[in-house]
Amino acid sequence: MLLYDAPMPAPNPRRVRIYLAEKGLTVPMQSLSIMAGEHKGADFVAKYPAGQLPVLELDDGRMIGETIAICRYFEAFYPEPPLFGTEPASMAEVEMWTRRVELTYGAAIRNIWIHTHPLTARVVKQQYTEFGESNRPLAHAAMMTFDAALRKTAFLAGDAFSMADIALLSTMDFGLFIGVPIPEEADALKAWHQRVSARPSASA
Ligand SMILES: N[C@@H](CCC(=O)N[C@@H](CS)C(=O)NCC(=O)O)C(=O)O
Missing domain, CATH: 3.40.30.10 (Glutaredoxin)
Incomplete structure (x- = not known):
């Protein structure tokens, strides 16, 4: 392969x-x-x-x-260690949060990147800057939903690190790279970001 x-x-x-x-x-x-x-x-x-x-x-x-x-x-x-949940409810939670990361936050970050960033200006046929900018509040709102979840559990989909955390971390680091900060008030999300960034896998 x-x-x-x-x-x-x-x-x-x-x-x-x-x-x-x-x-x-x-x-x-x-x-x-x-x-x-x-x-x-x-x-x-x-x-x-x-x-x-x-x-x-x-x-x-x-x-x-x-x-x-x-x-x-x-x-x-290779089911161990499990990164997609272990039984029906935790599997569904990993799926739920991963889809939310991709469909809300990920989509907003993608639109900001494509339609506002100078690096994409040379490859995208047309940038709709106003549309891109309109995604910033959507990214902010999505991050606040993750913050609310992380006030209750150590990881996004519960007590175990999962694919949902991987999706959120990589999207968030890319968001930071293009200038979309973690909301100041999102304490749980900021603590989570520090925690997962300290895992050896984060340097991949
Ligand atoms: N839904 C796909 C998205 C893949 C994707 O958008 N990859 C980006 C790199 S991060 C890419 O290939 N961009 C170039 C392009 O779409 O032309 C996935 O989850 O793998």
Whole structure:
């Protein structure tokens, strides 16, 4: 197998790297430069038409895209330590929070990045700056919901570190990189960010 990866600050490839580090797994990787457009090169797109990273090429040639799908593939082979929950309720909670990170916060950060950031101005056909800016309050509101949850539990989906924390950490670090701060009043979220950033996997 071969995992097509991209270096920091790309948040989605980092999610898989953190996941693998938490599992203690080593997988052959090839790093592509998004800034140089390597993920849109003819050979790569012929292999993987979505032209996004990460993607996992299996030995039989199948291409598994989407971060969560890739991590679930490994989870099926290596269930310990569990990162997608252990019984129906905790599995559902991990799923719930991961989807909330992606669909609320992740979507807002993506829109801010695409439509307001000077680095994307050269690759995006048109930046709708006002629309991008309108996502800042959405990112703030999403972070406050995570803060509320983290006032009750040590990790986003409960007492155990999970894929939901990995999704939140990589999105948050990317948000910080593009200038979206953690709300000043979000004490629990800030403490969580320090805690999970101190895990060895966070350097992946
Ligand atoms: N839903 C996908 C998103 C993948 C994605 O957007 N990856 C970014 C890098 S972080 C990318 O390839 N961006 C370049 C592009 O979309 O052209 C996942 O979870 O893996």
